[in-house]
Amino acid sequence: MKSDLVKPPDNPVEPSVALHFIPLSETFGAQVSGLDLSSDISDIVKSALNQALLDHQVLLFRQQDLNEDQQARVAEVFGPCRPLWQNQFYPSQNNRAHYLSNVDMEGRPIGRHPDPGSTHWHSDGSWSVNPSKATVLYGIRVPEGEGVTHFANMYQLYEDLDQPAKDRLRKLQAEHNYELARAARQKRLPWQWSRADLSVQSLLMHVTWWKSVIGRRFRDGAVFHPIVRPHPETGRPALYIGDHAWRVRGRFWPSGIKLMKEINSIRFNASARYDHKWQPGDLLVWDNRSVLHKVGTYNFLDQVRIMRRCVVES
């Protein structure tokens, strides 16, 4: 176990805090002990936690008891929180902390996982011009042994590539757009339509949808990020790919989508993976600029999974 004694150099009134870091996997992730996050967090500890996030990429705090405001305050240790939509089934009083729940307030199953797209590898907010820095996820009720959150170390993935692959990927950019990414995955783009899509009713639905999505894409402008993206703070190159990255820039769309799919299918070595099995009261903070994540399967009709999420701006 690595221990850091966090000492305030200029403030003799503030007590020292011993933060203990226990590795979560071979190459990244650390459990941090020695902190009750519902209490005030001093500036010196805030700075130590920000450094720890850069060093370890995923931080785990166990046995925390946090309400919405306390969680948002913890998230703000890492930066300002992005205002989030209110989940219609499980409303939040704080627009910086929202719920991802497969049951409503009365405990009735909603019949699905609340965000099906999150079952694919992604980086939160990569579809934005200024993608998110970090995500802070709190487990309120979690299915035993299921609904794991999987992480991939994107520094490691880049480092594991051979030199020709590194050279090739360094020249490429990806367009990130979650609507078009999901449409491509679900084969809803015009050149992916099957015979069943060619009925008048289906065609009308497809064309209406396509017009609105394409209208938004051209009105708001496309968002491109380099596929090998130097981390904005550490400068280390990381692969910046995942589900929102739907096509490679500068190619005819169908071939750009095909190439992006190949890049997104890169195999992850076991040493670049960490799978988090949740316990109630776990709080995870991860760096969206150096890890991808996705939620694992669970029986959303029989088991209850209630999480609360804050997203930290870049």
Ligand SMILES: [Fe+2]
């Ligand atoms: Fe996510």
